[in-house]
Amino acid sequence: MTGSWRRLKAATWARSLEFIRDKSAVGWNVIFPVLLVLGLAYVFSGPGQPMFKVGVLAPAGAALDAKLHPFLATPQVQFYREEPGETALHKVQLQRIDMLADFTVSPGRYWVNEQSPKGKLLEQLLRGAGGDPLQRQTTSGAEVRYVDWVTPGVLGMNMMFSCLFGIGYVIVRYRKNGYLKRLNATPLRAFEFLLAQLLSRLLLIVAVNAAVFVACRLLLDLRMEGSYWNLLLLTTLATFSMIAMGLVVSARISSEELAGGILNVISTPMMVVCGVFFSIDGAPHILQIVAQLLPLTHLINGARAIMLDGAGLQQVMPNLLALAAMSAFYLVLGAAMFKWRQN
Amino acid sequence: MPSVLEVRDLVKHYPRGVRAVDGLSFEVQEGSCFGLLGPNGAGKSTTIEMMEGLLKPTSGQILFRGAPLGGHYRERVGIQFQNTALQEHLTTRENLRFFSALYPKRRPLEELVALCRLEEFLDRDTSKLSGGQRQRLLLAIALVNEPEVLFLDEPTTGLDPQARRNFWDLVQGVKAQGKTIVLTTHYMEEAYLLCDEIAIVDHGKIIARGSPAALLAAHFNDSVLELPTAEADKLHDPAACKPKGDVVEIHTPDINGTIARLLAAGASLAQLRIRQRTLEDLFLELTGRDLRT
Numbered sequence: 185m186t187g188s189w190r191r192l193k194a195a196t197w198a199r200s201l202e203f204i205r206d207k208s209a210v211g212w213n214v215i216f217p218v219l220l221v222l223g224l225a226y227v228f229s230g231p232g233q234p235m236f237k238v239g240v241l242a243p244a245g246a247a248l249d250a251k252l253h254p255f256l257a258t259p260q261v262q263f264y265r266e267e268p269g270e271t272a273l274h275k276v277q278l279q280r281i282d283m284l285a286d287f288t289v290s291p292g293r294y295w296v297n298e299q300s301p302k303g304k305l306l307e308q309l310l311r312g313a314g315g316d317p318l319q320r321q322t323t324s325g326a327e328v329r330y331v332d333w334v335t336p337g338v339l340g341m342n343m344m345f346s347c348l349f350g351i352g353y354v355i356v357r358y359r360k361n362g363y364l365k366r367l368n369a370t371p372l373r374a375f376e377f378l379l380a381q382l383l384s385r386l387l388l389i390v391a392v393n394a395a396v397f398v399a400c401r402l403l404l405d406l407r408m409e410g411s412y413w414n415l416l417l418l419t420t421l422a423t424f425s426m427i428a429m430g431l432v433v434s435a436r437i438s439s440e441e442l443a444g445g446i447l448n449v450i451s452t453p454m455m456v457v458c459g460v461f462f463s464i465d466g467a468p469h470i471l472q473i474v475a476q477l478l479p480l481t482h483l484i485n486g487a488r489a490i491m492l493d494g495a496g497l498q499q500v501m502p503n504l505l506a507l508a509a510m511s512a513f514y515l516v517l518g519a520a521m522f523k524w525r526q527n
Numbered sequence: 528m529p530s531v532l533e534v535r536d537l538v539k540h541y542p543r544g545v546r547a548v549d550g551l552s553f554e555v556q557e558g559s560c561f562g563l564l565g566p567n568g569a570g571k572s573t574t575i576e577m578m579e580g581l582l583k584p585t586s587g588q589i590l591f592r593g594a595p596l597g598g599h600y601r602e603r604v605g606i607q608f609q610n611t612a613l614q615e616h617l618t619t620r621e622n623l624r625f626f627s628a629l630y631p632k633r634r635p636l637e638e639l640v641a642l643c644r645l646e647e648f649l650d651r652d653t654s655k656l657s658g659g660q661r662q663r664l665l666l667a668i669a670l671v672n673e674p675e676v677l678f679l680d681e682p683t684t685g686l687d688p689q690a691r692r693n694f695w696d697l698v699q700g701v702k703a704q705g706k707t708i709v710l711t712t713h714y715m716e717e718a719y720l721l722c723d724e725i726a727i728v729d730h731g732k733i734i735a736r737g738s739p740a741a742l743l744a745a746h747f748n749d750s751v752l753e754l755p756t757a758e759a760d761k762l763h764d765p766a767a768c769k770p771k772g773d774v775v776e777i778h779t780p781d782i783n784g785t786i787a788r789l790l791a792a793g794a795s796l797a798q799l800r801i802r803q804r805t806l807e808d809l810f811l812e813l814t815g816r817d818l819r820t
Contacts, residue, residue, distance in 0.1 A: 187631055194628030198614055198621070205616035361612035369581060369606040370629040371599075 195380030239266030241286040255313040277325030293319035332407040336487035337460035347426035355434035368524035409494030422483035425511040431518035438526040530554035537587035547573040549731035560708040562722035570731040571711040605674030609681040630672035643667040659690030715806035747804040758794040
């Protein structure tokens with residue numbers, strides 16, 4: 185066994201043992217996401233949300249208002265600009281949106297899901313709005329329950345917190361209490377130490393969340409159209425990149441308060457921007473670009489694609505590649521910035 | 528004796544013009560215990576951290592067996608810091624195994640356990656160890672790689688007197704095995720007991736260097752008599768009497784003669800204490816300040 189491998193194995197083992205024996209931390213990491221998913225299942229098991237959501241394909245530069253079509257001024261309906269392509273239609277099939285209206289062709293046309301009562305209601309509103317008649321197109325597909333849709337988001341969010349706070353606080357504590365200084369006096373290298381922290385956390389987070397996923401699948405009869413192996417691959421890669429992100433935050437600082445502040449500044453917007461609880465379709469374009477730069481977005485989008493649409497490796501490849509690139513970037517940056525001791 | 532470590536014109540400056548170490552030069556001989564003695568802030572820890580290879584000197588040179596400290600230096604030395612936290616929820620045995628795995632050369636665990644007397648708490652969580660037990664474990668960790676040089680940075684600070692004495696016994700055991708030791712301390716008793724050679728450091732400079740006995744012999748030829756102030760005053764010799772707290776110290780090369788004079792003056796010797804000069808006296812003599820201020 186080479187020295188580097190032996191040191192990596194020893195450091196991973198020691199850190200894993202420390203975490204596993206911390207009963208309160210383990211308990212919290214398992215119980216919290218189960219409670220959250222059960223709570224959401226209960227809350228969203230009642231009537232659906234009152235808001236109608238309509239994706240609109242419009243000519244470039246055209247505002248989504250009554251000038252384009254009087255239907256777009258209908259109150260209680262959220263209209264948002266949708267990009268042309270299969271994805272938009274797929275959202276109608278999954279009933280994630282209630283209608284897709286296309287004003288880029290003449291005459292205009294719209295799609296509704298024949299199995300969606302909300303789609304039928306919207307059709308009534310469309311007819312009542314006046315303006316040029318639109319051609320009716322239909323599609324079909326069973327509704328995705330909110331709990332099916334939100335569970336990948338909730339589990340992803342829990343993983344993000346475990347990754348960022350679990351790794352960030354631990355390293356800052358090690359630096360503050362002098363443990364890193366002690367390790368620096370041994371042949372252990374910074375990259376080996378960081379990789380060991382990453383691997384021990386990775387194994388634990390993936391194992392815990394796999395167990396939570398199985399529990400949720402059994403308890404809530406979650407929809408799972410794709411491959412479990414693909415989901416595991418995506419989850420592992422996403423966990424790696426989010427832990428590496430935590431390493432960057434904790435690379436230099438020695439104050440737990442500062443670490444907490446920075447981690448909150450990162451995690452709270454991620455929770456909103458990455459579409460944990462609500463779809464960010466229709467959100468401002470800049471926000472959607474920011475979302476693409478965050479690992480949580482790729483985890484949630486990829487997991488939803490696998491679980492809800494049965495996407496294969498090829499379909500989620502952009503997510504996997506983005507996560508791999510982020511992992512490498514954050515790990516190298518974290519190792520380059522890393523400091524063993526306080527100033 | 529060949530020197531294991533050689534320190535030449537070592538300087539360390541910190542921002543805002545702080546000169547923590549200001550041109551130190553000395554050698555550490557193979558198999559000896561070398562002590563850096565000085566008050567807090569004298570530059571001892573900064574010096575030892577540069578010798579450990581953890582801190583870069585501003586200028587000067589440190590040679591290990593005649594060569595600059597290289598990439599494998601850390602595999603060949605053992606270090607015990609003043610304060611070190613360990614990973615939580617791990618036992619003494621697990622901590623030893625972990626640190627052991629970080630080195631290519633490893634000393635058998637049983638030997639370390641026996642040498643540092645860890646048997647009674649080998650399977651105890653390290654968060655439940657007393658201060659003395661903890662220092663014994665940290666000493667064992669510093670020895671896991673069978674180091675050629677053992678660095679001890681104020682290893683007994685904060686320990687109670689009994690734990691401190693137990694620790695000195697352990698270090699003497701390590702010394703008896705022929706290990707080279709570099710020690711920093713502000714306890715003169717510790718330095719006197721453990722060190723073959725000391726360098727007294729103040730404001731980043733060496734102000735005296737040699738074996739403890741030779742240094743004391745070079746600077747003092749007297750002993751100290753301690754008496755309550757009221758009894759010492761009967762001698763009517765204010766020049767010889769130096770007040771120190773509730774007592775007066777009389778420094779004299781002629782103990783018998785001084786005692787005879789005290790008896791003749793009618794002083795009670797019931798509370799008389801006689802002591803030899805210490806390294807603390809030497810520091811006071813050299814700097815005009817107490818070692819622990």
